[in-house]
Amino acid sequence: MSRIKLTVAYDGTNYCGWQRQPGGVVTVEGRLNEALSELTKENIEVIGASRTDSGVHAMGNIAVFDTQSRIPAEKFMYALNVRLPEDIRVMKSEQTEDDFHPRHCDCNKTYVYRIYNATVCPPTKRLYAHHEYVALDVEKMKEASNELVGEHNFEAFCSAGSQAKDTVRTIYSISVDKDVDEITIRVNGNGFLYNMVRIIAGTLIEVGKGRKTGEDIKMALETGQRNFAGPTAPARGLTLCEINYENNV
Amino acid sequence: MSRIKLTVAYDGTNYCGWQRQPGGVVTVEGRLNEALSELTKENIEVIGASRTDSGVHAMGNIAVFDTQSRIPAEKFMYALNVRLPEDIRVMKSEQTEDDFHPRHCDCNKTYVYRIYNATVCPPTKRLYAHHEYVALDVEKMKEASNELVGEHNFEAFCSAGSQAKDTVRTIYSISVDKDVDEITIRVNGNGFLYNMVRIIAGTLIEVGKGRKTGEDIKMALETGQRNFAGPTAPARGLTLCEINYENNV
Numbered sequence: 001m002s003r004i005k006l007t008v009a010y011d012g013t014n015y016c017g018w019q020r021q022p023g024g025v026v027t028v029e030g031r032l033n034e035a036l037s038e039l040t041k042e043n044i045e046v047i048g049a050s051r052t053d054s055g056v057h058a059m060g061n062i063a064v065f066d067t068q069s070r071i072p073a074e075k076f077m078y079a080l081n082v083r084l085p086e087d088i089r090v091m092k093s094e095q096t097e098d099d100f101h102p103r104h105c106d107c108n109k110t111y112v113y114r115i116y117n118a119t120v121c122p123p124t125k126r127l128y129a130h131h132e133y134v135a136l137d138v139e140k141m142k143e144a145s146n147e148l149v150g151e152h153n154f155e156a157f158c159s160a161g162s163q164a165k166d167t168v169r170t171i172y173s174i175s176v177d178k179d180v181d182e183i184t185i186r187v188n189g190n191g192f193l194y195n196m197v198r199i200i201a202g203t204l205i206e207v208g209k210g211r212k213t214g215e216d217i218k219m220a221l222e223t224g225q226r227n228f229a230g231p232t233a234p235a236r237g238l239t240l241c242e243i244n245y246e247n248n249v
Numbered sequence: 250m251s252r253i254k255l256t257v258a259y260d261g262t263n264y265c266g267w268q269r270q271p272g273g274v275v276t277v278e279g280r281l282n283e284a285l286s287e288l289t290k291e292n293i294e295v296i297g298a299s300r301t302d303s304g305v306h307a308m309g310n311i312a313v314f315d316t317q318s319r320i321p322a323e324k325f326m327y328a329l330n331v332r333l334p335e336d337i338r339v340m341k342s343e344q345t346e347d348d349f350h351p352r353h354c355d356c357n358k359t360y361v362y363r364i365y366n367a368t369v370c371p372p373t374k375r376l377y378a379h380h381e382y383v384a385l386d387v388e389k390m391k392e393a394s395n396e397l398v399g400e401h402n403f404e405a406f407c408s409a410g411s412q413a414k415d416t417v418r419t420i421y422s423i424s425v426d427k428d429v430d431e432i433t434i435r436v437n438g439n440g441f442l443y444n445m446v447r448i449i450a451g452t453l454i455e456v457g458k459g460r461k462t463g464e465d466i467k468m469a470l471e472t473g474q475r476n477f478a479g480p481t482a483p484a485r486g487l488t489l490c491e492i493n494y495e496n497n498v
Contacts, residue, residue, distance in 0.1 A: 057372075123335065124376075
């Protein structure tokens, strides 16, 4: 038996998120399980690293599964891609340690939140960016975003319904950049609470509009009160870019 | 009565091209006519600058129409966008000369053809780039593309079914650039024959694979024979970026 690690990219537009659900709901995990079970003739259920929400995209989510199949690990990528819809792609497949678990092993994750900031959003951008027509002050967003870096209690940046008991996380870096009309917020950290990146994006958008400041972010982190942070920005702007396991293959 | 000029962007994925067709086929022109007629209560039929093919995208196609409406020219953008599907956007609306005709006035057009050149195409790129998994030699493509610049008889770069009698066109500039895995071919010229940019792209892809050279392009231009050029590259890689009218508003 061997444990295979998949790096999975998807366009989240047409999926009810990553996690398999009852009742015929189409999810990325569900599609992967179907393709793998068809390929190996085994009953495969992958373990995913990140249960992305409905509409959220990924360039590098991670999934593992165990198989008796003799298909070489690196060939799973090709064999799966012919069985998967075009909006899900396995970018890499490789053998991993038998005890590697994508949610229990130490890692850092990088998310990107894209904002299209112009009067009108060009149609070819609409699926992968949140359209914000009010002109945002990117310098203010950059400055305020520094307050989030470091180890903090991010309780205020977590949607109701989260099961997390420990709400302390570390953000290693955050950047806000503008290229013509596109603003990109890139966040790297050791873990993220439910909707945390979308609430960070929603808060920084409020800062860009002059409705909130770095002081509000400080207060949110100190008090843990959700109302100091901004609203949850829409799913389509969010992409899980990369999950990096420091000590594991 | 006033003549209004619209700058129109669209994601061509779900349209049977620009041009209105009989039989309930969904086209960009058809959708624009519907939205305009609903808005003005007039029976409006726009005149488009470029009849893009099924699946081709646009950032700046041009359409004009005449109206008795008192809606200020620059407000049509907002009024139309609330009536149009999200994959068609009016980027600009303005009044123009009464004799301005988007196909009869001198202009230059810029097209971009995008190639995603890697083993696997990430899902979020799939709709707006042609996936080519064979590694392309971009330097060879750049060099060969120079043969196309200038005034030439582009008969060999024109699909059967074209009604053009005069097949002489001028390409002012062409560039081939690579950014990580994305190759962008940008062509600016005074006019383009049916499928001309897609055949140029298909030819340069053959050059990038080492199957054709600049000499084949020279021969294609000299003889007008279609077989010296490469195949027609897929529609999804093509975007009509800009139409620039030199002497008209």
